[in-house]
Every structure is written in structure tokens, then in C-alpha cells.
Amino acid sequence: MSTIIPRFEAHVSTDGTQQIKVDAGAFVAIPTADYFLSSKWVSSSTDSLRGALQTILAAAVASTTVSVDSTAGLLSVIWGSGSHSITFDSSTTAAVFGFTSTSTSSATTVTSNVGVPSLWLPNRAGVNVDGPIGGLGNRRDDTRTQQAQSGKIWKTTYNRFTDQRFEMQQLAAARVWKTSQGTLNSYEQFWESYLSGSDGVFRYYKDTTDVTTASYQDNGTSRDYTYTGWEKPVQSVKYFDQLWNLGFNAKLYAHS
Numbered sequence: 278m279s280t281i282i283p284r285f286e287a288h289v290s291t292d293g294t295q296q297i298k299v300d301a302g303a304f305v306a307i308p309t310a311d312y313f314l315s316s317k318w319v320s321s322s323t324d325s326l327r328g329a330l331q332t333i334l335a336a337a338v339a340s341t342t343v344s345v346d347s348t349a350g351l352l353s354v355i356w357g358s359g360s361h362s363i364t365f366d367s368s369t370t371a372a373v374f375g376f377t378s379t380s381t382s383s384a385t386t387v388t389s390n391v392g393v394p395s396l397w398l399p400n401r402a403g404v405n406v407d408g409p410i411g412g413l414g415n416r417r418d419d420t421r422t423q424q425a426q427s428g429k430i431w432k433t434t435y436n437r438f439t440d441q442r443f444e445m446q447q448l449a450a451a452r453v454w455k456t457s458q459g460t461l462n463s464y465e466q467f468w469e470s471y472l473s474g475s476d477g478v479f480r481y482y483k484d485t486t487d488v489t490t491a492s493y494q495d496n497g498t499s500r501d502y503t504y505t506g507w508e509k510p511v512q513s514v515k516y517f518d519q520l521w522n523l524g525f526n527a528k529l530y531a532h533s
Contacts, residue, residue, distance in 0.1 A: 280402050284347065284485035286313045287395040287471030288478035289326055289373065296366035297330070299337035300383075304366055307333065313480050314345065314395050315488035319499075319532050326395070327352070330374065334363070347485045350392030350462050351375060360385050375462075392462035394470040398485055399523075400452050401445045441502060443481070444524035447513045453521045454510075464523060468507065477504035478530050502527035 289312045296304035311318040312326035324332065331343035340357025352375050354363065362383040365371035371379050375389030392398070423431045448464075450457040455465045472479065481500040482492040493500050507525035514520060 281483065282399065282402055282485045284482045284488075285397040285399075285467070286315060286480045286482070287397075287467065288313065288318070288476060288480075289395050289471070294366075295370040295373065297333055297370070298364050299334060300361050302337055304364075305333050305336070307370075314393055315482075316480065316490075316493060326373075337361075345393060345396065347398065349460060350396045350398050351460065352389040352393050354387040356385055356387075361387075363387055391460045392458075394462055394466060397462060397464055397467040398452070399445050399464075400449050401447055403443055403445055441527050441529065442524065443527065444522070446522045447520045448510075448523055450519050450521060453523055464507075464510075468504075472504040478502070479504060479527070499532075501530040501532070503530045 291307045291309055291312070293306050293309040295307045297307065298304045307326075307329055308323065310322060310324075310329070312322075312324075312329065314326045316325050317323075323329070327343050327345055331341065334343065334354060335341040335357065338357050338359070338361055342355050342357075343352065344355070345352050360383045362381050363376075364380045365374075365376065366379075368379055371377070372394065375391050375393040377390040381387045421433050425431075451459055451461045451463060453464050455463050455469075457463065458466060471477075479502055480493055481502060482488060483500075484492045490499075505526045505528055507523070510521045510523045512518065512520065513522050
């Protein structure tokens with residue numbers, strides 16, 4: 278029986294200033310919205326980020342498709358006909374899709390230089406997960422308790438929430454560290470690009486090859502979390518730099 282590997286995708290928001298064009302055509306803006314790379318932000322959203330890009334490119338060249346591989350996280354554009362190039366309005370926009378240059382060469386298939394930074398693909402299944410495997414986490418509350426000398430107890434509770442622990446062991450160094458990542462997107466890069474200094478919201482898919490609701494929902498609730506911190510990765514085997522153990526914590530995110 279094969280091991281199911283998870284995937285993590287960070288929340289990406291656009292404001293209408295990120296633009297793309299095909300060949301010598303006019304720039305077209307990515308619609309202002311909240312996205313996950315492979316799935317809709319909420320069910321009422323128009324599209325995923327991958328889907329939004331595909332819509333723009335297919336409007337220029339019919340039948341064009343955009344895909345993201347589930348091993349390296351590289352984004353590929355397969356044109357519906359002929360050879361074409363893509364130009365991004367800025368290096369920042371290009372980087373969102375894994376491109377290190379604002380323009381590509383003309384080809385029948387265009388592939389990103391590096392893994393899409395809002396996607397992290399570990400190479401191991403999770404261990405020591407709080408709550409049921411693939412579940413929403415342990416339920417907790419912020420109850421405060423005081424006790425008088427008489428023994429009377431007062432309790433105050435403001436909120437109930439969930440805590441989730443994600444932990445993986447024996448991850449390849451390229452999946453953890455920027456200095457080792459090559460064309461992959463390491464956890465350090467994922468953290469630096471989207472979890473640290475932003476809202477820290479990400480979606481957890483229990484199966485990296487499945488981006489449907491079956492993979493990221495429990496009883497209709499999306500497994501969307503707010504990152505709350507990670508510990509320093511440690512070597513799986515002392516003095517061996519190629520395998521690392523990594524853990525981080527999150528709270529279930531409530532969509533407004």
C-alpha cells in the first residue's frame with residue numbers, strides 16, 4: 278500500500294495590479310480576489326489561482342491548459358496551438374507563478390523555473406498529528422479559572438478553537454532549507470514567502486495528488502489554518518544534513 282503524502286498551499290491575494298500578456302498582446306490583470314493555488318478560496322469564489330491564470334492564457338490561445346505537478350511544484354503552460362511566450366508586468370508577479378524572469382521564451386510548453394512559492398510539498402506523510410488523522414485538530418478553549426479560599430470556583434470562557442500540530446520526519450533537505458532547495462520550494466521559502474509577515478493562512482490537503490474537496494474538507498469544513506509557529510528543524514540522524522524532522526502549529530481559520 279502506498280503512503281499518502283499531503284500538500285500545503287498558502288493564501289494568495291491579488292489587487293488587480295498583477296498583469297500578464299501573451300506574445301505582443303495587451304496586458305490582462307489577474308482578477309482581484311483571494312486564492313489558493315489549486316482550489317477556490319471559498320465555494321462561492323470564481324476560481325483557483327491556477328484556474329485564473331489558465332482563463333487569461335486560454336483567452337489568448339484557445340484550449341491552453343495550466344497544470345502544477347505534485348512532485349516538484351513546477352507550473353506548466355501547454356498552449357492549445359503553436360508556440361508562444363508569456364510576459365509578466367513585474368518580477369513580483371512572475372515569482373507568484375515560479376518564474377525567475379519577467380518574460381519567457383516562445384515554446385509549445387512553458388514551464389516555471391522553480392516551484393510555485395505558495396505551494397509546499399513534503400516528501401513524507403505527517404506524524405504526531407493532533408486530533409484524528411487529516412482532521413481539523415484538537416478542540417481547546419481559553420477558559421480562565423479562579424478559586425476562592427472557600428473553595429468556590431469561577432470560570433470564564435471567551436472562545437473555543439482548535440489547535441493542530443503538523444509534524445513530519447526524515448524530510449529531504451531540499452524540502453526544508455532554501456540553501457538546498459534547487460528548483461523545489463522548501464519549507465523555509467514557503468514560510469518566508471507567505472506564512473511569516475502575512476496573514477499566515479494555508480490550506481491542508483491530505484493527498485497531494487487530489488485537490489478536490491474530498492482532500493481538503495471534513496464534513497464540509499475546509500482544512501484552512503492560520504500558522505502560529507514552527508520549531509527549529511532537527512537532523513533525523515545526528516550530524517547527517519540530508520534528512521530533517523520538522524514540526525509546526527496552526528489554528529483552524531474561520532472564513533468570514
